[in-house]
Each structure stands twice: as C-alpha cells, then as structure tokens.
Amino acid sequence: MSVSIGVWSVLAVLVLGGIAAWVARMLVLQGKLLPSLRTLVATLARPSDYFATLQRSNFDLSCNGFRAVMKVRHKYAGKHMIEISVSQPVPNGVVSYEAGFALLLEFLVDGRTTVSRRLQGVQPWWSHSEKGFTLGTYTVPDEAPVGKDIELVVTVEKADPEFERRYAPITLLTRKASEK
DSSP states (O other): OHHHHHHHHHHHHHHHHHHHHHHHHHHHHTTSSOGGGHHHHHHHSOOTTTTOEEEEEEEOTTSTTOEEEEEEEBOSOEEEEEEEEESSOOOTTOSOBOOSOEEEEEEEETTEEEEEEEEOOBEEEEOSSOEEEEEEEEEETTTSOBSSEEEEEEEEEEOOHHHHHHHOSEEEEEEEOOOO
16 A cells, blocks of 8 residues: 555656646746846747747838738747748858838837837848748847737838849748757
C-alpha cells in the first residue's frame, strides 16, 4: 500500500512541477517574470508559435492614402517586425533597398494612438516558403502591450506604383523577430 502512495506522490510532484515550469516559461516569454532570461528561455524552450505570423493583410503600395488595419494581440515580449511578403523575386545580395514609398505606422490601443512613426527604406528577406522586405521593427511591451488587442495601422503616405508593379501582389504582415 505505501509503495502505491509513494508512486502517486511522485507522479503528482512531476505533474505539478511540469505545470509550474510551463507557467514560468510563459511568464518569462511575456516579459512578466525575469525578463533578462527571455532570450535564454526562447532559445532552449521556444513554443511552436513563437515566430508565427500574428496577422496578414492585403496591401497596395500604388495608391496614396491606402490604409491597412490589422487587429493584433501580442503573446510574447521582445522584438517584432512589420514586413511585406511579395510574390516576385527579391534582389539577392542587397542589405538595404531604397524603395520609393513612404508609410506611416500607428498602434491604436483602445482607439488611442500610442505609437506613430514613418517607415522608409526596406531590407530584403527570404525563407524557404516566402520572400519580402522588412519595413521596420518594434518592441513589446515597450511600444505595444502583451496580451491586449490593438490595431496596427499602416498608411501609404507616398505611393510607389513601380514597386507595386514589380512585386505584386503584396501582403503586409507582422511577426515575432529573433532577439539578436
């Protein structure tokens, strides 16, 4: 009888320890507990959705005043990217690419603008399934809150019809970036 109680006790401790470790990992990744350990925890125990795209929206760079609004809820603290995914080949071996468009990025929390800045110039990126350009970065929770619905608004202030023609269709997206 005492052996079975001991086995159940060990199993209970292991289950509770696993739950506590999972909760602690999530709190660290959200920047709520020991933020200095976030990069280490993200490297050793990264969740499968850590770098997942948070939101996508069709985007038109050929029209002044075009506005994309994406509803976003950030799950993890740290650096995030605003990017465009394109369907045509991206120039190879180029660190920075001068685009002719200018964009305004705004974060609205509860209908109030908390961040507003202009984005110009782009950096190309490639993955096994997509290609595109990074427009800019922002930091959670410094510029956008964790776990709260926000509107991420990108407005075309200066259109670039040639860029649109060359790379269309274009999709605007945001996702978690590496901490490097």
